[in-house]
Amino acid sequence: MSSSQGDKRSSNVEMGEATSQAGVAGFLPFREKITRRKAEKEPVRVETELPSSSTLAVAPTHGPEVQVPQDAGTQVEMSVPCVPDALAQPIGSSTTPIFVEEKEKAAESMPPPPARKEIVMALHAPSAAPIVQPKGRKRKFTKGHDGESSQKRGLNLAPGLRGKFVSLIDGMNSEYGSEASRLARDLTEMQGKWSETEAMLKAIEGSHSAKVSKLEAEIGVLERDLGKTASYLLKEKKARKAKSSEVRRLQRQIESDEGSTSRVVKETKDAIHVEFQARLAKISDFLGSLECIRSRDSSLATVEGRMAMVRIWSRLKSRRKKREERSKNWSLSRWNNRAEQSDG
Secondary structure, three states: OOOHHHHHHHHHHHHHHHHHHOOOOHHHHHHHHHHHHHHHOOOEEEEOOOOOOOEOOOOOOOOOOOEEOOOOOOEEEEEEEOOOOOOOOOOOOOOOOOOOOEEEEEEEEOOOOOEEOOOOOOOOOOOOOOOOOOOOOOOOOOOOOOEHHHHHHHHOOOOOHHHHHHHHHHHHHHHHHHHHHHHHHEEEHHHHHHHHHHHHHHHHHHHHHHHHHHHHHHHHHHHHHHHHHHHHHHHHHHHHHHHHHHHHHHHHHHHHHHHHHHHHHHHHHHHHHHHHHHHHHHHHHHHHHHHHHHHHHHHHHHHHHHHHHHEEEEEEEEHHHHHHHHHHHHHHHHHHHHHHHOOO
């Protein structure tokens, strides 16, 4: 009876040591160091089927769940329940799931790591007090076909749990080793690309320096041309100023000449007007004398016409008288002839 109780106590101590933080004191600093390095080098992307975006940690409960089938007495199964949400466990419990948040993204040149799930085991908080079985809870013993209690069969679970824990650590070590080798390869590739980029930048810098020297030479030529152009512009400005002063002088001279010419023209016009008025007066006087002469001529013509009429009438009268005398003489002669004939 005492030996069975001692075995039970030793098995409980071994299980407590396996599930406590003191049992994995060498694992936690290594894991934290790897996680910190990984978070510094590349972002952590967690894609899980759970609705939450954080990585869900899986932790064992206060006591392992032991299932003993009725027909097989040697087959023992231990299942670690997964907690889907952090609210499923009470606050302050040693089995509260731990959430690993996503880190910020690194440089865009780094290739994204493949999506995977991370399993973080939540361990009991360190405590100086020894593990004591609560008094309120009683262990239940279920007897199988062979009559052995489940408590005695649970004693054999500590080596299996320890083996699973060690295999989990080995898997994580191999995974982080492959990740470190992949990151080393990426680093060498990035170093090669960086050397190529440096060579390209040096070539570009050389071409840019050549272009800069060429542009500086062109700028010097342009500055010399600009100096020549400035001197030429100054000369042209002086010549234009001299021409403008000459033009103003000529304009003043033309204005003065125009003033004198206008005065001369006015004086000449006045003299011509006076002379024209004098000649016009003379012409009017001559026309008056001509009018007098014309009136005299008309009066003389009238007198001469009347005298011509008198002459004509006198000639006609003399011719009439002569005709009358001839007719009388003819009639008398004819009378005389007739008388003579009658007498004869």
